[in-house]
Amino acid sequence: MALNRHLFDRHARRKLVNYGFVGLTMAATAVAVIALLLILWSLVANGLGGIGLHIFTMDQPPPEMPGGLRNAILGSLEMCAIGMVMAVVIGILAGTWLAEYGEGKRLAEVVRFLNDVLLSAPSILIGLFVYEILVRPLHGFSAGAGAVALAFVATPVVTRTTEDILRLQSNQLREAGMAIGAGKSYVIRAIIWRASRPGLVTGALLGFARISGETAPLLFTSLGNPNLSFALTQPMGALPTTIYQFALSAFDDWRALAWVGALLIAITVLAANIIGRALARGSHQS
Amino acid sequence: MSVETAGPSRAARQDAFFQALCFSAAMVLMATLAGLLIALVIGGWPALAHFGPKFFISAAWDPVAEDYGAAGPIVGTLVTAGLAMVMALPLAVGIAVFLVEFCPSVLAKYVSMAVELLAGIPSIVYGMWGLFVLAPWFALHVQLPLFYVVDPDSFWGHLFEGIPNGANIFTAAMILAIMVLPYIATVLRELLLSVPTHVREAAYGMGCTPYEVVSRIMLPYIRRSAIGAVMLGLGRALGETMAVTFIIGNSHEFPRSLFASGSTIASTIANEFAEASSDLHVSALLALGLVLFVITFAALVGARLLIGREKA
Numbered sequence: 001m002a003l004n005r006h007l008f009d010r011h012a013r014r015k016l017v018n019y020g021f022v023g024l025t026m027a028a029t030a031v032a033v034i035a036l037l038l039i040l041w042s043l044v045a046n047g048l049g050g051i052g053l054h055i056f057t058m059d060q061p062p063p064e065m066p067g068g069l070r071n072a073i074l075g076s077l078e079m080c081a082i083g084m085v086m087a088v089v090i091g092i093l094a095g096t097w098l099a100e101y102g103e104g105k106r107l108a109e110v111v112r113f114l115n116d117v118l119l120s121a122p123s124i125l126i127g128l129f130v131y132e133i134l135v136r137p138l139h140g141f142s143a144g145a146g147a148v149a150l151a152f153v154a155t156p157v158v159t160r161t162t163e164d165i166l167r168l169q170s171n172q173l174r175e176a177g178m179a180i181g182a183g184k185s186y187v188i189r190a191i192i193w194r195a196s197r198p199g200l201v202t203g204a205l206l207g208f209a210r211i212s213g214e215t216a217p218l219l220f221t222s223l224g225n226p227n228l229s230f231a232l233t234q235p236m237g238a239l240p241t242t243i244y245q246f247a248l249s250a251f252d253d254w255r256a257l258a259w260v261g262a263l264l265i266a267i268t269v270l271a272a273n274i275i276g277r278a279l280a281r282g283s284h285q286s
Numbered sequence: 287m288s289v290e291t292a293g294p295s296r297a298a299r300q301d302a303f304f305q306a307l308c309f310s311a312a313m314v315l316m317a318t319l320a321g322l323l324i325a326l327v328i329g330g331w332p333a334l335a336h337f338g339p340k341f342f343i344s345a346a347w348d349p350v351a352e353d354y355g356a357a358g359p360i361v362g363t364l365v366t367a368g369l370a371m372v373m374a375l376p377l378a379v380g381i382a383v384f385l386v387e388f389c390p391s392v393l394a395k396y397v398s399m400a401v402e403l404l405a406g407i408p409s410i411v412y413g414m415w416g417l418f419v420l421a422p423w424f425a426l427h428v429q430l431p432l433f434y435v436v437d438p439d440s441f442w443g444h445l446f447e448g449i450p451n452g453a454n455i456f457t458a459a460m461i462l463a464i465m466v467l468p469y470i471a472t473v474l475r476e477l478l479l480s481v482p483t484h485v486r487e488a489a490y491g492m493g494c495t496p497y498e499v500v501s502r503i504m505l506p507y508i509r510r511s512a513i514g515a516v517m518l519g520l521g522r523a524l525g526e527t528m529a530v531t532f533i534i535g536n537s538h539e540f541p542r543s544l545f546a547s548g549s550t551i552a553s554t555i556a557n558e559f560a561e562a563s564s565d566l567h568v569s570a571l572l573a574l575g576l577v578l579f580v581i582t583f584a585a586l587v588g589a590r591l592l593i594g595r596e597k598a
Contacts, residue, residue, distance in 0.1 A: 018495040028380025035464050036404050039415050093311030111312045114319050117586050122525025124552050128575045132325035183297040185304030213408025216527040220560045240410050247414050262411045273406040
């Protein structure tokens, strides 16, 4: 009886509820961390064994033949590189306009808002868009269309980071530039951009991390190509589309190659994310 | 020559040129979104005109008979995304509260990094993991036991009906929940951090337990923006493509139970677009894309309005 009264004591009950709550929040966090570890473990367990030099020197094989992922890896690199050049040029200029010229303008608010929408828009719709403006009029899937689709996905990421990073620069820096008689555009290019360089690199890295694993926008723009090709007017293989094709196939060695590809992509994306975030943290402190 | 003397100086012209360059880059962004909408409307118009309002309520999807209705994929999209939110929200609140209130600061850095990395994993990797790891596990340890225990004619029997292969609406929603979890948790964490310290301290000063401070003071304080965070996650879940395509089973049947195969708008487009045979088929898929655009746009706009820019 004494024990019972103690349990229903108001103070003890509140304490008990609190411990239960803390436990639940810990459990929720554990779910996320365990999910991450399980996924990474599956990648390593299924992909690590298949990694070898042949992955980088041989093209994707027909079923039940030896082969690697060279055409897909090089195709991904080419399309990501071209896409990133476009995204970095447009993204940094657009981010600069928002941060340096857009102050107080209603149009800047609209652009900022639309950029945020574009940032979260489903990437498969970007694929449909590029299909309609490039693939259909030109009558054929091409690596060029794939690169443009990736550029559309990466540009809002670069724009957003650029604007955020430029806003961190103090106005004294701008005033100092103006005081020595430099024009506004010169101050931005020679002083503000230079001071923000680590942040701008971060934006590019995050953009790259975003597109290097993108599959949906490539499905009907660059389509895929089992042979090595560097031509921008022809279909081109990419690591994500090859993984998609191989993972859903009925052949065990294709599936094994898909796991290797998934491991390679995950390492690339996570490394770009970690380096980008570390750089961003560094530039926030200085 | 008179331009040289009376016109603006070289530096001023340079400034004007640079400003125009930056401005046109910003306009490219606007043009992209406008072009996206226009392309989907023009491309999807033939199908919308051909089928009329029936397109949205018919569950037929028959490329041979050229009869297309979007009800199956639309319902599949809404159900998977909705279920994913139901699973992700309590977890995200738990993670955010743990990181802000209870986690030792030494650990907080690594835990929040792990959560952020979860957001960095590409969709296609989630898809493979879902197909080869989660689905078989789910079939063996959840679907089969339920199959034997539940009376097939009862309400639960109908809810859990389906071939026990793990590829169904429920597992797709589980994958989506893991994928959107980091986005919601990160925003919620920043919102919780923005609660003024004196408000929390006042509550603690009155003798509230941490649970009471969180549930009665902090969560109500951020409620409005928190709904925005959920809608941000919803927007992502609605448009997620590859992971869902791998695991949802890709059936055009109208989904009748939790464990039935289904399809979403994005998975249907991913599966069929490159191989669409007729103009009407392509147009029907573009019209589906338009529907997806409208739904996600609404969710994202709602999210931005509720959260505001700074905390998103």
